[in-house]
Amino acid sequence: MVRLGALLAVVVLFVSGSTWRAAACEGTDVVFEDNFADDAGGWAINQDVEVKDGSFVFKLPPDAMQPDLNVTYTVNDADICSETVWPDGDPTTLGAGLLFWGEDNKSYFQFGVLNNGKFWIARKQDGKWLTIVENVLSSAINTAPGGSNKLRVKATGNSASFFINGTKVRDLRGQPPKGGWRFGLSGDNFDKAKDARVVFKSVKVTD
Numbered sequence: 001m002v003r004l005g006a007l008l009a010v011v012v013l014f015v016s017g018s019t020w021r022a023a024a025c026e027g028t029d030v031v032f033e034d035n036f037a038d039d040a041g042g043w044a045i046n047q048d049v050e051v052k053d054g055s056f057v058f059k060l061p062p063d064a065m066q067p068d069l070n071v072t073y074t075v076n077d078a079d080i081c082s083e084t085v086w087p088d089g090d091p092t093t094l095g096a097g098l099l100f101w102g103e104d105n106k107s108y109f110q111f112g113v114l115n116n117g118k119f120w121i122a123r124k125q126d127g128k129w130l131t132i133v134e135n136v137l138s139s140a141i142n143t144a145p146g147g148s149n150k151l152r153v154k155a156t157g158n159s160a161s162f163f164i165n166g167t168k169v170r171d172l173r174g175q176p177p178k179g180g181w182r183f184g185l186s187g188d189n190f191d192k193a194k195d196a197r198v199v200f201k202s203v204k205v206t207d
Contacts, residue, residue: 008177017127022147025079025152027206032073032183033204041203042072045186058187058201065095067110069102069122069184075205077156080183083201088146092196095120095188100153101174102159102182109174110186111153113163117143117171140167148201 034041039051048066050057058066063204081200097112106127113119119141121133142149151161155176162170183205187198 010100012135023103024150025081025204026154026205027079028203029066029077029207031075032070032203032205036083036201041147042069043066043071055201056185058185058198060189060196062189062194062196064187065188065191066130066187067105067108067184067186069105069108069182071182073115073205074180075183075207076180077207078183079141079152079154079206080148080203081152081205082185082203083148083149084113085148085199085201087197087199091115091145092194093190094198095186095190096149096151096198096200097186097188098151098153099186100155101176101183102184103177104182107177108184109160109180111151112152112186112188113138113141113149113164114188114190115141115143117141119164120161121172123174124207132172136169138164138167138169140169167185186191 028162034053036054036056039045043051048059055128080098082098094115097110099110102108107125110122117137118135119138120135123130150165154161158173160172185200189196
């Protein structure tokens with residue numbers, strides 16, 4: 001029984017370790033990392049964005065979306081990881097996303113999750129939205145109030161792969177900008193009457 005218990009413990013540790021590695025960025029070189037201890041990470045700060053004390057917060061009015069492309073880093077191939085945390089209390093329909101293949105605030109791709117258990121992939125081109133994957137249910141998404149989700153986009157050449165909490169949910173072929181691109185975060189508030197907050201706890205980009 002002792003040997004069986006030890007073997008089970010090893011299996012649990014192996015599975016847990018594999019899940020953690022799958023959820024994390026795999027690149028060997030860290031290009032960018034921010035745990036939001038302060039607002040010096042190169043994000044565009046305005047009245048709807050607050051970065052301090054370990055949190056990046058989108059303060060969203062009703063029925064609003066806010067993107068934030070990092071303004072200080074440009075990448076070619078990149079593995080982007082971030083952790084987002086849903087607010088406690090009565091659930092308002094919220095979306096939290098990673099931005100990639102970004103040129104500016106009018107042209108980028110977006111991968112996001114909703115706190116109703118769905119994910120989406122979209123492209124904003126010259127200010128116009130084009131939906132690639134629309135609100136697909138995924139059991140990988142943690143929908144609990146106060147729960148966290150780890151989002152990951154691995155973009156290499158003209159291909160991108162998408163992960164939620166270590167589970168791969170989609171691949172995509174597309175056209176990244178020539179000469180490098182920018183990454184970022186986004187928040188969506190789909191409630192038409194209430195203000196809301198979308199919170200991120202970390203971002204890491206590896207190459």
